Amino acid sequence: AQKITQTQPGMFVQEKEAVTLDCTYDTSDPSYGLFWYKQPSSGEMIFLIYQGSYDQQNATEGRYSLNFQKARKSANLVISASQLGDSAMYFCAMRAGNTGGFKTIFGAGTRLFVKA
């Protein structure tokens, strides 16, 4: 069975500091993709970053980087230099390439609070 686990319901970070949001996953499919999405209070889910299971390097997109540890089945999101606008819900998600069809499963989310 495929599963995404986010164990941090809420996180606080001081503005301009870095923060790591945890995500672990489980799948028996060797081909899969891992995603992080941001959901501000407005409700829209915003795609942040993608990591493929065969990618050799960790994905980076601006201030976002994905710490991909395949053997540990973890895909933590690192946000550098936090900004007040980073306050939002963050969801880790996974889609299995061979067996998942079009189904992407999401974790329960982590609410990030950035303090001024």
Place this chain on the structure above:
Amino acid sequence: ETGVTQTPRHLVMGMTNKKSLKCEQHLGHNAMYWYKQSAKKPLELMFVYNFKEQTENNSVPSRFSPECPNSSHLFLHLHTLQPEDSALYLCASSQTRGLAGIYEQYFGPGTRLTVT
């Protein structure tokens, strides 16, 4: 600016009403999705359409009826809903890439539905 629009943004309906949610994507994607987001629950996939054909129905009650007339438009027809159906309904679209077809999804702002 998002390439996926949803209307209405807010909807209040009685249990005997019939209403429809509309989603339109301007990204040239070939897959469209309906998700339900309830308080304190992970995002739940409801339906997936790929090239106008339904590829996923995640055991959704028949009081929810999707319609996909073309790759750019997706509807969710609602009838005889229950109060527990109150939630944020998110539409998303995606393209496929590579042999595994793993892709990110782009979401609309959602429709906040309240069933009274």
